[in-house]
Amino acid sequence: MSKTRELIELSERRSAHNYHPLPVVVHEARGAWVTDVEGTRYLDCLAGYSSLNFGHGNPAIVQAAQEQLQRLTLTSRAFFHDQFAEFCEGLADLCGKDMILPMNTGAEAVETAIKVARKWGYEVKGVAPDQANIVVMEDNFHGRTTTIVSFSTDPDARDGFGPATPGFTIVKYGSAEAIREAIDANTVAVLLEPIQGEAGVLVPPAGYLQQVREICTENNVLFIADEIQSGLGRTGDTFACDHEGVVPDMYVLGKALGGGVVPVSAVVADADVLGVIKPGQHGSTFGGNPLACAVGNAVIRLLRTGEYQARAKELGALLHERLTGLIGTGGVVAVRGRGLWAGVDIDPSIGTGRQVCEALMRRGVLAKDTHGSTIRLAPPLVVSEEDLNWAVDQLAAALAELSED
Numbered sequence: 001m002s003k004t005r006e007l008i009e010l011s012e013r014r015s016a017h018n019y020h021p022l023p024v025v026v027h028e029a030r031g032a033w034v035t036d037v038e039g040t041r042y043l044d045c046l047a048g049y050s051s052l053n054f055g056h057g058n059p060a061i062v063q064a065a066q067e068q069l070q071r072l073t074l075t076s077r078a079f080f081h082d083q084f085a086e087f088c089e090g091l092a093d094l095c096g097k098d099m100i101l102p103m104n105t106g107a108e109a110v111e112t113a114i115k116v117a118r119k120w121g122y123e124v125k126g127v128a129p130d131q132a133n134i135v136v137m138e139d140n141f142h143g144r145t146t147t148i149v150s151f152s153t154d155p156d157a158r159d160g161f162g163p164a165t166p167g168f169t170i171v172k173y174g175s176a177e178a179i180r181e182a183i184d185a186n187t188v189a190v191l192l193e194p195i196q197g198e199a200g201v202l203v204p205p206a207g208y209l210q211q212v213r214e215i216c217t218e219n220n221v222l223f224i225a226d227e228i229q230s231g232l233g234r235t236g237d238t239f240a241c242d243h244e245g246v247v248p249d250m251y252v253l254g255k256a257l258g259g260g261v262v263p264v265s266a267v268v269a270d271a272d273v274l275g276v277i278k279p280g281q282h283g284s285t286f287g288g289n290p291l292a293c294a295v296g297n298a299v300i301r302l303l304r305t306g307e308y309q310a311r312a313k314e315l316g317a318l319l320h321e322r323l324t325g326l327i328g329t330g331g332v333v334a335v336r337g338r339g340l341w342a343g344v345d346i347d348p349s350i351g352t353g354r355q356v357c358e359a360l361m362r363r364g365v366l367a368k369d370t371h372g373s374t375i376r377l378a379p380p381l382v383v384s385e386e387d388l389n390w391a392v393d394q395l396a397a398a399l400a401e402l403s404e405d
Helices: 003-013 059-069 084-093 106-124 176-182 208-218 239-242 291-302 307-324 353-362 385-404
Strands: 024-030 033-036 042-043 099-103 133-137 168-171 185-190 222-226 251-252 265-269 332-337 343-345 367-368 374-377
Touching: 024 307, 024 343, 033 307, 042 185, 059 291, 084 099, 084 291, 084 332, 099 106, 099 291, 106 133, 106 168, 106 185, 106 222, 106 251, 176 332, 208 222, 208 239, 222 265, 291 307, 291 332, 307 343, 353 367, 353 374, 353 385
Parallel strands: 133 168, 133 185, 185 222, 222 251
Antiparallel strands: 024 033, 033 042, 099 265, 251 265, 332 343, 343 374, 367 374
């Protein structure tokens, strides 16, 4: 039995089957490439769902982590530590906001945003106790906690985990009018992804985010942008909202904020919003820990250069040009996305998204399927032009191979 098969069988026997991984066992990685336990190399076109925007083993991030590991890793928020102030100020400034509330995972940050929005609604807007509601979108993905899956429209995420948490109104994504109609006197926030990642990298119509911003302002409702996947350089700007010149009331950040080294997330807003949280009302033992802040500080420094945003914009144009060229004749039905992020719909007669990803894996490219015959491509922003072209070539070859079967 190969080492790969041995490790996969042990993993499947000893871990809950909450994922359906491709049959590859990664051993090490650098930049945009990973190597499995057998020594085979693959181009990583998933980047940890955008957690690895700056590449595997980014030297600046790894150095910051290693130096901090030698000094201090955890104090809890019972005390201050010397990395915390820089992280708070740096991330707040990056977002153009007053303050942050650090957590660990993206789902924790979304839960935090929900709590903050409700408390703001009661204390600032004057909503009656326990009556607050939040408008959310169909086909959203914000995590998998019990509250978050309560407003999911994905049966896999929602079914079997009830009773559902109340207080959410689900409307069609991309329709500003649907949001306007759903808002009532008790609405405290509109929560959305500027680009829906799990749904297949769905980009809303031009002007949609601007309309949402206007509607929220008119109705004294918080605009919460979940930029956990779309933010921090992925789309060619620091945030996906930047493409429409929109500033939400609250950013929800995660994934790439931890540089692919540790889980780091945060809610970022002005003081009149985050100021409603008082000691004892929300917290996390590991949220804002010294190691997380040291890594986060390194990530912020990388983003300040603008290099990664520029790479995503330039290479993203190449990626979408190449993928669009496969429409019609190459087995691709549609391509969506922005920057180095693409959702690719495959002709169902050729195969499922899973089958396409398996064929890509055999050709040395790692990608992830979602919803039937759609695959997602999101390589690290450090990927080279040569490697990107090679990845699209492998997709074309894989589709041709599947068409012949």
